Amino acid sequence: MYKEILSAYSDITLYHPEIIKIFNYLVYGAAAMLCAILISFTTTPMVRVFAYKIGAIDIPIDNRRMHKTPTPRLGGLAIYLGFVLTTLIFCEEITPALITIWLGGSVIVLLGMLDDVFRLKAMIKFIVQIGVAFIAVWQGVRIERIFIMGDEILFGHWSVLITVLWIVGLTNAINLIDGLDGLSCGVSAISAISLLLVSILMGDDPSMTVLMAVLAGSCIGFLPFNLNPAKIFMGDTGALFLGFTLSVISIQGVMKMHTLVSFVIPIVIFAFPIFDTAFAFIRRILKGKSPFSPDRGHLHHRLIDMGLNQKQTVAILYAVCALLGLSSILFTGDKVWRAGVIILLAILLLVLNFLFLKNPKTREQTGIGLMMASEEKKRTENKETAEDNKDNNENN
Secondary structure, three states, rough: OHHHHHHHHHHHHHOHHHHHHHHEEEEEHHHHHHHHHHHHHHHHHHHHHHHHHHHOOOOOOOOOOOOOOOOOOOOOHHHHHHHHHHHHHHHOOOOOHHHHHHHHHHHHHHHHHHHHHHOOOOHHHHHHHHHHHHHHOOOOOOHHHHHHHOEEEEOHHHHHHHHEEEEEEHHHHHHHHOOOOHHHHHHHHHHHHHHHHHHHHHHHOOOHHHHHHHHHHHHHHHHHHOOOOOOOOOOOHHHHHHHHHHHHHHHHOOOOOOOEOOOOHHHHHHHHHHHHHHHHHHHHHHOOOOOOOOOOOOOOHHHHHOOOOHHHHHHHHHHHHHHHHHHHHHHHEEEHHHHEEEEEEEEHHHHHHHHHHHHHHHHHOOOOOOOHHHHHHHHHHHHHHHHHHHHHOOOO
């Protein structure tokens, strides 16, 4: 039996060298992902201790925050360490994208750490993000062209502005959805895995595929500490780093692919954070507020206010992001209409959940025992009143 397996393997190696090449390529990527998971997971407890040492603690002082007790921030440092250390080990080729992430990501992480401790002004962070985006431009990581139905559209000198807008925009989008335990980190992991699958199917750039696998692994390793109830938040340290890294990887690894609609793939993968941020900016501007002023109008806040708990809200948004990620895979095979069906399905499921949860009757009929916060408070008050009346009657 052993000789037969060796003989079959020899035949495959001899007549199908491409299969072996792909197999080795996948094993190498899986090993890189596993390494990132282990480093991120094992460094998180130490980062948590460090957060307490330097006072990077998130204290719930307003109604936007879902946690009830002070929780350490700075968890993104573990994600950063998992990514950087793993890429130093596994990345044989030093590409412009990797240099951009090492340099720009380090600046972003330092900015995030300062913000997690001292709470910097939004304008300061915005200016630094623009400066970091120019590191990508300097390294040649630019959105120079897109493909629409096979036609190439060149941006020329506009490529610099478009690249900076994409990097800064996605960096803030990932940061702004970081409002529930595990939401931003999980969405980033799903997005990285979606980019990874697209890259594997296209097979254009193995070095970028390894970067995507490492980023996904760094998120997965941190996630057990970040899921509800969170033991540590990744803070701006993690959210800004993930947003910046995802934006760079998407430019170099996806937007330059020769597909029918190459620019649509990253937009679909990041649809949830992009549109949630866009609506937040529009909402705040229409109210005469700064687009960077925090509020409780994000999609995850609305789901919480409809009666879902944190775990249920995060699970629904994970599912929507995963469906969008699956649709992006179909775009690589130019199956545009099938990808469109999955996108419509994701939107339909989200809308139906909203409609069911908005109505008190259908909300309870869903079977998950959901109640609006006000209804739950009222029911608790009625129960306490009934118990007081019962005690009074017994005394009488």
